[in-house]
Amino acid sequence: MHEIIAVGLERRELLAAEKAILVGISRLEGEGLRSMRELAQLALSAGAVPIDVMVQMRRAPDPATYLGKGKVQELRALRLSADAEIVLFDAELTPVQVGNLLDELDCKILDRTELILDIFAQHATSREGQLQVELAQLSYLLPRLVGKGPMMDRIAGGGGGGTAGGVGVRGPGETKLETDRRALRAKMSRLKGQIEEVRRQRAVEHRARERAGLPLVSLVGYTNAGKSALLNALVGSEEVRAHDRLFETLDTTIRRVEIQGAQLLVSDTVGFIHNLPKDLFSAFMATLEQLQQADVIIHVLDASAPWAGTERQASEEMLARLGVADKPTILVLNKWDKIAGTARGERILAEMPDGLPISATQQVGLEKLHARIAEAAYARLVPLSLQLPYDRLELLQLCREHGRILDTEYEEDHVAVNVEVNSELVARLKSFVVAPN
Numbered sequence: 507m508h509e510i511i512a513v514g515l516e517r518r519e520l521l522a523a524e525k526a527i528l529v530g531i532s533r534l535e536g537e538g539l540r541s542m543r544e545l546a547q548l549a550l551s552a553g554a555v556p557i558d559v560m561v562q563m564r565r566a567p568d569p570a571t572y573l574g575k576g577k578v579q580e581l582r583a584l585r586l587s588a589d590a591e592i593v594l595f596d597a598e599l600t601p602v603q604v605g606n607l608l609d610e611l612d613c614k615i616l617d618r619t620e621l622i623l624d625i626f627a628q629h630a631t632s633r634e635g636q637l638q639v640e641l642a643q644l645s646y647l648l649p650r651l652v653g654k655g656p657m658m659d660r661i662a663g664g665g666g667g668g669t670a671g672g673v674g675v676r677g678p679g680e681t682k683l684e685t686d687r688r689a690l691r692a693k694m695s696r697l698k699g700q701i702e703e704v705r706r707q708r709a710v711e712h713r714a715r716e717r718a719g720l721p722l723v724s725l726v727g728y729t730n731a732g733k734s735a736l737l738n739a740l741v742g743s744e745e746v747r748a749h750d751r752l753f754e755t756l757d758t759t760i761r762r763v764e765i766q767g768a769q770l771l772v773s774d775t776v777g778f779i780h781n782l783p784k785d786l787f788s789a790f791m792a793t794l795e796q797l798q799q800a801d802v803i804i805h806v807l808d809a810s811a812p813w814a815g816t817e818r819q820a821s822e823e824m825l826a827r828l829g830v831a832d833k834p835t836i837l838v839l840n841k842w843d844k845i846a847g848t849a850r851g852e853r854i855l856a857e858m859p860d861g862l863p864i865s866a867t868q869q870v871g872l873e874k875l876h877a878r879i880a881e882a883a884y885a886r887l888v889p890l891s892l893q894l895p896y897d898r899l900e901l902l903q904l905c906r907e908h909g910r911i912l913d914t915e916y917e918e919d920h921v922a923v924n925v926e927v928n929s930e931l932v933a934r935l936k937s938f939v940v941a942p943n
């Protein structure tokens with residue numbers, strides 16, 4: 507646990523953070539390790555410090571109390587002696603379980619979905635992102651509004667954003683008063699209307715981009731894999747926040763990049779996670795829809811993660827659900843600097859021979875990646891040899907915008923160029939094409 511604490515939070519945040527106990531169940535010895543470790547990372551990303559872990563071996567959760575009765579008493583004692591402010595459950599709890607656990611533990615409790623929702627609420631910066639998160643929070647809350655009062659108190663109050671009040675209180679504002687489901691539904695449909703409005707706006711921007719006719723390369727992958735770091739490496743700047751926290755990026759960023767003499771667009775998107783809560787999936791479907799426009803997908807994998815194979819699989823499942831599994835995809839094995847020359851590195855290479863080892867932060871392997879990107883992005887371009895008269899040089903600019911220029915030679919009465927361009931441009935250039943000899 508110490509290792510995770512050390513990387514996750516800065517000292518200032520550490521001092522202010524709430525102390526959390528993590529709780530899960532597991533069917534086999536050691537089986538829950540990956541999941542509990544991820545829960546610890548989620549806790550840190552939300553601003554809580556995990557101080558203890560309790561995993562009970564059992565086949566299925568207890569319908570009334572999630573853990574068995576005796577274990578709940580043990581948890582209560584642990585909570586008191588460790589002076590923890592919050593208990594985090596590695597599951598989606600039912601309203602009944604929540605009610606009983608609140609009675610027993612007498613402290614704030616959150617389940618995995620609420621924790622993820624809380625991180626999203628903290629990290630959403632765009633108007634659309636904030637609206638989507640609020641909608642997802644309300645969708646999660648609505649079916650849970652049955653009888654038990656505390657559910658409301660757990661999510662209501664913070665009014666969005668900020669750190670006041672601690673983990674799990676950045677719920678939608680006002681809900682405390684709106685104790686009736688009808689009011690919630692009305693609020694949800696208002697939110698949907700607002701989201702529609704923002705999306706219409708974005709569609710306009712999108713068309714503007716399409717007019718530029720540049721190929722779009724989209725970075726996707728598990729949260730914390732290094733997508734934003736790779737975007738920065740490709741752009742050659744530090745524009746996008748890359749941070750060792752889950753769901754650092756929520757809003758899509760698109761940057762123009764020049765790769766091997768060609769202009770293209772690269773987009774960074776929200777990361778994937780195992781068992782993404784259903785409500786968040788539909789909320790972020792919209793943000794991820796732009797993947798359908800991608801010409802090339804770069805699947806960024808943290809090859810140094812102990813569960814890299816599982817993370818790869820989770821991401822591939824997401825890509826399939828989004829209907830983009832058939833697009834040309836480049837698998838990059840990122841953070842290679844951490845495992846180069848190790849047995850694990852060898853194993854990953856053997857398991858994923860299609861993967862390209864790189865390090866986004868150490869700038870290793872990027873040239874090979876450039877070549878792969880250019881190859882994939884320009885597979886659909888048509889090669890032409892042209893002779894352009896000096897009074898038609900504006901066509902060069904057009905070729906640059908809708909393809910790439912391979913070489914140019916300035917002759918006495920014309921410029922001889924070899925280009926690769928979008929098929930739509932071929933007709934306009936027809937009269938300048940030189941027959942290949």
Ligand SMILES: Nc1nc2c(ncn2[C@@H]2O[C@H](COP(=O)(O)OP(=O)(O)OP(=O)(O)O)[C@@H](O)[C@H]2O)c(=O)[nH]1
Pocket residue numbers: 727728729730731732733734735736747748749750751752753754755756775776777778840841842843844864865866867868
């Ligand atoms: N050692 C090493 N660390 C890396 C590399 N690439 C990224 N990182 C680190 O991994 C962490 C996560 O990187 P991000 O770029 O924020 O990851 P992301 O995929 O954008 O994550 P989300 O936005 O949360 O989905 C940061 O602390 C990066 O500095 C790499 O090649 N090597």
Ligand SMILES: [Mg+2]
Pocket residue numbers: 733734735747748754755774
């Ligand atoms: Mg990111």
